[in-house]
Amino acid sequence: MRAFFLAVSLALASAPALAAEPDTTAILEKASHTFAMTGGELSGPGADLILKATADAQFVLSGEDHFDTLTPQFHTALYRMVHRAHGIDRLVVELDPLAIEGMRWKPGPDDLDQIVSLARRYPTLIGFSSDPDLKFLADVRAISGPKTLWGIEQAQSPARYLEELVRLAPNQKVRADTESLLSIARPIAGLADMGKYVSQAPTLLGRLETLKENFQAPAGSRADVLLTGLAKSTEIYSYYARADAGEPVGLYNNTVREDWMKRSFLARYSAESRKRGAPIKAMFRFGANHMYHGKNPTQAFPIGNLAHELAIVNGKHAYGLYILGLGGYTQWGDLPSWMKPILPASQPTAPLLIDLRPLRPVARYYARQVAEADRWELRDLIQGFDAVVLLPNSSKASWSLTGQPQP
Structure with missing residues (x-):
């Protein structure tokens, strides 16, 4: 027995000491x-890191908070950089496909004016129509042409869809039913009015499904595409309205919407990849919730996760950025406490990129610095994105081009 305890003692004495906890502050620094972001170009160590990290990427994903001034400018510069360096020539956006379809003209000096005209005619068609967002659309079209943009969002302008469906109606009865629905959609004069349509979505959904049945449009026809898109969008809105009334269906507002965007993307991706004879390389610009690798905070596996997995299937990878424009709707002091361990101690004075990849092996040590109930959010951010980008000295986006009120 004495020999046994002696052996154990010797083993413990010879075992390596437990590793010291990592210096999370030093790793973050x-x-x-x-x-720097000047003249529509990115430069400096952060830009160099993005260039290197995306060299073999099929997709570059950028998740944002909407309606910020500097964020669209960053996205234009980012797209210009990865297009020039890596041949990425498609930009997938959180917009109605009919909005992008409405920009078929060849980019020219009046490109922005024509985009503004489209936004004024159908105030909800371009869901993000602030001045910097509209300029972003014109700028990226100027970089790589009219086929650059892909819109995969749900239908956002019921009036635009129904106007065309009136012209496509197969008979007078169906035309009258379509015009009746159009009379509900036309008064939507801006983003602030969309709530009126959403609140009626559960009732309108049944009418649209009946309209689709009465149309008897051949599968894949223009009428079928419009009717399917509008009905699916109304279904998605209906979950929001029903949840607001107390019914436990809010999850589907997220999961069904993500499913629709995935299907829309894959249809376009497959067709263009076949035509090109090689997988399309693209950049994505969406709200941050849609760009997670893995499950997002609203319990859906988003379009961003699909992009990551699709890139892996093709022997590539995707690179994800989480963008925070500071000074507008997002203020430094308003950032959630759970995010603070991976941010600098004070607001930066210049644009800053924080590479999350070195933080992943020690993510639990950062998570320990926040309340236990919030740790999952920090861990999901570290694992779901490759970098955080801070854009200080920003402001709320202006809306002078369309005359829409600032949200």
Whole structure:
């Protein structure tokens, strides 16, 4: 027995000491890289890191908070950089496909004016129609042409869909039913009015399904595409309205919407990849909730996750950025406490990229610095994105081009 305890003692004495906890502050500092954004170009250590990290990427994903001034400018510069360096020539956006279809003209000096005219004619068709967002659309079209943009969002302008369906109606009865629905959609004069349509969505959904049945449009026809898109969008809105009334269906507002965007993307991706004879390389610009790798905070596996997995299937990878424009709707002091362990101690004065990849092996040590109930959010951010980008000195986006009120 004495020999046994002696052996155990010797083993313990010879065992290596437990590793010291990592210095999370030092790791964060080393992972932080400043960059500059001037003249529509990115430069500096942060930009160099993005260039290197995306060299073999099929997709570059950028998730944002909407209606910020500097964020669209960053996205234009980012797209210009990865297009020039890596041949990425498609930009997938959180917009109605009919909005992009409405920009078929060849980019020219009046491109922005024509986009503004489209936004004024159908106030909800371009869901993000602030001045910097509209300029972003014109700028990226100027970089790589009219086929650059892909819109895969649900239908956002019922009036635009129904106007065309009136012209496509197979008989007078169906035309009258379509015009009746159009009379409900036409008064939607802006983004603030969309709530009126959403509140009626549960009732309108049944009418649209009946309209689709009465149309008897051949599968894949223009009428079928419009009717299917409008009905699916109304279904998605109906979950929001029903949840607002107390019914436990809010989850489907997220999961069904993500499913629709995935199907819309894959249809376009498959067709263009076959035509090209090679997989399409694209950048995505969406709200941050849609760009997670893995399950997002609203319990859906989003379009961003699909992009990551599709890139892996093709022997590539996707690179995801989480963008925070600071100074507008998002203020430094308003950032959630759970995010603070991976941010600098004070607001940066210049654009800053924080590389999350070195933080992943020690993510639990960052998570321990926040309330236990919030740790999952920090872990999901570290694992779901490759970098956080901070854009200080921003502001709320202006809306002078369309005359829409600022949200």
